[in-house]
Amino acid sequence: MRSSLIDDGAAIIADAYDGYVLRFRDLTRRARPNFESRDWHAVQRDSAQRFDLYLEAVGGGLERLRPLLDDRVADRPTWPALRGAYARAVASRADVELAETFFNSFTRKIFHTIGADPAVEFVIPQLPWPSLPAAGEQTKVFPRTGILGTLVRNVLDAFRFRPGWEDLDGDVARVTRAMEEALGGRTVEALELLTPVFFRGKGAYVVGRAKTDRGDIPWVMALVNPDGKIVVDAVLMTEDEVSIVFSFARSYFLVELDRPRDMVAFLKQIMPRKPIAELYNAVGCNKHGKTELYRSILAHLDETDDRFDIAPGQRGMVMSVFTLSGFDVVFKVIKDRFDYPKTVTHQEVREKYGLVFRHDRAGRLADAQEFEHLEFDGLRFTERLLRELSTVAAETVRIRADRVVIAHLYTERRLMPLDVYLREVEPARAKEAVIEYGQVLRDLAATNIFPGDMLLKNFGVTRHGRLIFYDYDELCLLTDCNFRTLPKPTSGEEETAGEPWFYVGDRDIFPEEFRSFLGLRRELRDVFLAHHEELLHVDFWHRMQDVHTRGEVVDIYPYRSARHLRGHDQEREP
Numbered sequence: 001m002r003s004s005l006i007d008d009g010a011a012i013i014a015d016a017y018d019g020y021v022l023r024f025r026d027l028t029r030r031a032r033p034n035f036e037s038r039d040w041h042a043v044q045r046d047s048a049q050r051f052d053l054y055l056e057a058v059g060g061g062l063e064r065l066r067p068l069l070d071d072r073v074a075d076r077p078t079w080p081a082l083r084g085a086y087a088r089a090v091a092s093r094a095d096v097e098l099a100e101t102f103f104n105s106f107t108r109k110i111f112h113t114i115g116a117d118p119a120v121e122f123v124i125p126q127l128p129w130p131s132l133p134a135a136g137e138q139t140k141v142f143p144r145t146g147i148l149g150t151l152v153r154n155v156l157d158a159f160r161f162r163p164g165w166e167d168l169d170g171d172v173a174r175v176t177r178a179m180e181e182a183l184g185g186r187t188v189e190a191l192e193l194l195t196p197v198f199f200r201g202k203g204a205y206v207v208g209r210a211k212t213d214r215g216d217i218p219w220v221m222a223l224v225n226p227d228g229k230i231v232v233d234a235v236l237m238t239e240d241e242v243s244i245v246f247s248f249a250r251s252y253f254l255v256e257l258d259r260p261r262d263m264v265a266f267l268k269q270i271m272p273r274k275p276i277a278e279l280y281n282a283v284g285c286n287k288h289g290k291t292e293l294y295r296s297i298l299a300h301l302d303e304t305d306d307r308f309d310i311a312p313g314q315r316g317m318v319m320s321v322f323t324l325s326g327f328d329v330v331f332k333v334i335k336d337r338f339d340y341p342k343t344v345t346h347q348e349v350r351e352k353y354g355l356v357f358r359h360d361r362a363g364r365l366a367d368a369q370e371f372e373h374l375e376f377d378g379l380r381f382t383e384r385l386l387r388e389l390s391t392v393a394a395e396t397v398r399i400r401a402d403r404v405v406i407a408h409l410y411t412e413r414r415l416m417p418l419d420v421y422l423r424e425v426e427p428a429r430a431k432e433a434v435i436e437y438g439q440v441l442r443d444l445a446a447t448n449i450f451p452g453d454m455l456l457k458n459f460g461v462t463r464h465g466r467l468i469f470y471d472y473d474e475l476c477l478l479t480d481c482n483f484r485t486l487p488k489p490t491s492g493e494e495e496t497a498g499e500p501w502f503y504v505g506d507r508d509i510f511p512e513e514f515r516s517f518l519g520l521r522r523e524l525r526d527v528f529l530a531h532h533e534e535l536l537h538v539d540f541w542h543r544m545q546d547v548h549t550r551g552e553v554v555d556i557y558p559y560r561s562a563r564h565l566r567g568h569d570q571e572r573e574p
């Protein structure tokens with residue numbers, strides 16, 4: 001084929017990528033003025049819109065590419081050539097790894113590639129991962145020259161917002177005191193902070209590390225805007241706490257990314273336990289996060305003999321779930337047919353996941369990645385898993401000789417199902433989990449989500465002991481539900497009827513029924529009731545519905561209430 005045609009084709013894809021990056025940056029940049037003017041609805045809208053940009057950009061690029069290449073668009077030899085030309089076009093970009101992922105999306109749309117095709121895709125990244133600490137371009141070092149308070153003041157001076165600080169002197173004093181407590185005798189020599197501010201929901205975060213006489217520790221400052229002026233709400237200085245701020249169960253940050261790799265490399269140093277894939281997701285590059293996840297699955301299969309096996313816990317009625325031992329991810333395939341009494345369709349299940357992707361996840365809904373046409377070596381699957389998949393998901397999973405091809409699946413972070421957890425842990429931990437369970441329902445309600453199927457098996461526990469919901473097929477907006485009190489039976493017959501004797505609509509929910517529905521053993525149910533009795537009454541749910549109908553956006557903090565530097569009227573755990 002003419003090389004100019006190839007160059008033109010590559011230019012179209014590079015151009016589509018460029019357009020994507022500009023729109024992404026544009027939406028991301030609105031986060032600051034939205035935070036400053038407290039326009040929380042705009043924040044939500046922009047986050048959802050930004051999520052959709054990627055597929056729009058790929059679709060738009062394909063529309064221009066098809067007429068140019070004509071029937072050669074699906075010719076295999078076209079693509080290695082296109083890839084070469086594209087690689088040259090994007091080589092000098094600071095976000096070249098994202099640009100490669102973008103190219104791969106084109107090839108997968110055209111070829112529905114089974115597995116990854118090294119002839120047409122960028123399977124191996126062009127650049128090695130930076131081994132040096134991220135260079136100074138995106139961070140700023142604030143050396144300590146005198147007392148700690150002066151250093152804190154310098155930082156607050158550098159990170160200024162248009163409305164100004166509500167109480168600068170007070171914030172300096174509170175931050176200094178909190179840091180001294182957290183330092184436990186260590187001395188801060190400097191703070192090294194990422195210059196871009198991280199925005200999400202109603203919060204803004206300054207992220208970096210404290211260089212101390214005994215090594216580096218994470219340093220994150222949480223800012224809020226309760227009444228029009230900026231307030232420092234918390235300072236977090238442990239890996240666990242910072243890791244929870246960056247959790248896979250929270251929405252992606254809006255943060256300016258000139259050099260995503262360096263940014264992620266820096267974050268990885270602060271949170272060494274967090275997978276690179278999740279860090280890319282956290283800063284909004286979830287498509288590239290998916291590439292990184294895919295590579296880490298391949299690497300894990302390569303480096304170990306671990307096999308895929310049925311996930312521990314109760315089998316799903318809608319999803320068939322499996323794990324890869326030694327790997328922190330579960331794989332979820334939609335079953336061909338759903339067990340009684342599930343009435344959702346495949347399409348609806350996918351729509352529910354789509355809703356979760358775009359909605360505020362509140363620290364309580366597990367993020368997922370959607371894969372198509374994955375291929376694995378059949379020998380890496382246990383017998384019983386192959387049998388399970390060929391029985392319940394034969395339409396999605398094809399098993400051919402020694403290959404397993406999966407047309408569609410979701411991956412999620414692997415958690416310990418709550419029903420399993422409650423059976424295994426000591427009573428004190430189980431009690432904490434049950435209190436936390438009620439808090440999940442409250443946090444979801446605060447973001448206008450009703451989980452639907454709220455049985456214990458649909459919640460998982462993280463290594464931090466946090467509880468997260470993952471079963472989405474009955475999830476819906478709180479404002480779409482109809483919360484009702486159970487009608488009083490008027491006759492003995494009605495009272496003893498096994499089936500409801502009154503009309504139950506599709507969206508009807510009877511909170512009184514949660515009591516028996518939850519399936520908690522006696523002592524745990526008492527703990528639940530002691531803390532969350534109000535969840536069994538319609539008043540609570542109606543009140544929350546009103547909050548959303550009025551358009552209020554409720555505060556949810558990704559840190560413990562004890563961390564609030566100025567105390568709060570309504571203390572809530574994250």
Ligand SMILES: Nc1ncnc2c1ncn2[C@@H]1O[C@H](COP(=O)(O)OP(=O)(O)O)[C@@H](O)[C@H]1O
Binds near residue numbers: 312319321366415
């Ligand atoms: N993220 C996860 N981590 C660990 N186990 C999970 C995860 N997601 C699902 N499971 C397991 O798979 C089962 C079925 O998954 P679920 O999402 O609840 O689908 P279903 O709608 O079919 O119930 C769960 O009961 C649980 O045991």
Ligand SMILES: [Mg+2]
Binds near residue numbers: 316317453457458
């Ligand atoms: Mg379930």
